[in-house]
Amino acid sequence: MLAPPGPREVEVTVAAAGVCHSDLHVTTGEWEVPIPTVLGHEGSGVVSAVGKDVTSLEVGDHVVLSWVANCGSCRQCTAGRPVQCSTYAEVISPNGVLFDGTSRLSVGGLPAYHYLGVSSFAEKVVVPDSGAVKVRKDAPLQDIALLGCGVATGMGAVTNTAQVPTGATVAIIGCGGVGLSCVQAAKRAGAARIVAVDIVQSKLDLAVRLGATDTVNTAGGSDPAADVRDVVPDGFDYVFDAIGRVTTTETAISLLGLGGAAVIVGMPPTGSSARFDPLALAAADQRILGCNYGSIVPHRDIPLLVDEVMSGGIELGPLISGRRPLSDAAAALDDLSSGGALRQLLIPELASATS
């Protein structure tokens, strides 16, 4: 059951929800969240009801859901870093609730929990008003669901977190929805070399189509880092870990050239720790940058990304490997896990063949 929106909350009828690896981390047990939960944190839709005191949105608005709703008044929000909102980090994400500390979801009269304040694997969601970003109505509403997580994160990692300059050498480890978005942004930034790394050849082929200058298939390789280093022997200016395993993070740091920066975008299981040589890092003036949600400002950046989609600067079509009914959510997560699928959209209005 979904309760109506409370003050400063809106109900959104979901047009599409993207299936992201950050949903899979929950089903594999790598991340713990309050259960029962409704997964899904990437999505788009139409505002279908507004709660009291909502002034920024009205029924009928098209929105992309942001998985960091922000309070607007904590130190991080007022410093212009809304995706580091401390109220969200203390209240919403660990407890599976909305800003007032309660959930709008229930099963059989008992509370169920929101995932990252969104829970988009559903026909409708209730989210804080700051978790719904109004966008232009002529954009393809299903496809722009991807701007709510994967594309905003991958492109933001390059543009905001790393601020990759023209002429840079870049390696991107992992070419899923996030990594391929890093590729598109690196191309837009004018990077001289964009080396895409994955273990699935079809994803590397797509990376080339989206702007990669070189590819390295590390499937079965004895030393993936050596294979990538062969392409740019001096080391890279920027390496993006778009997978988030301890091994890929360590590989990313090991591939840096002098003055290079490793950007950790992919997220490992809770409690992981990686090793690096701090002396080598200091001596070579290198940096390790964490990247949450592409360091974006959702209400600034998501509408700009929509504009870029509409002008042809960003391609979403190649990132979408399927459109499936909501009842396929578990199967879609399995397909993402097996490495075969890219972004799959769950579309509530598609009826399941079996229902």
Ligand code: PAD
């Ligand atoms: P995905 O499963 O679509 O892509 C992962 C890619 O990595 C696939 O193409 C795999 O084939 C490839 N891969 C797997 N293992 C290896 C390996 N050993 N070597 C090379 N390639 C490999 O995931 P995604 O793009 O949805 O998400 C990627 C990560 O980013 C994941 O950890 C997710 O939780 C994280 C994420 N972080 C943020 C953030 O705010 N930092 C946002 C969204 C997603």
Ligand code: ZN
């Ligand atoms: Zn995500």
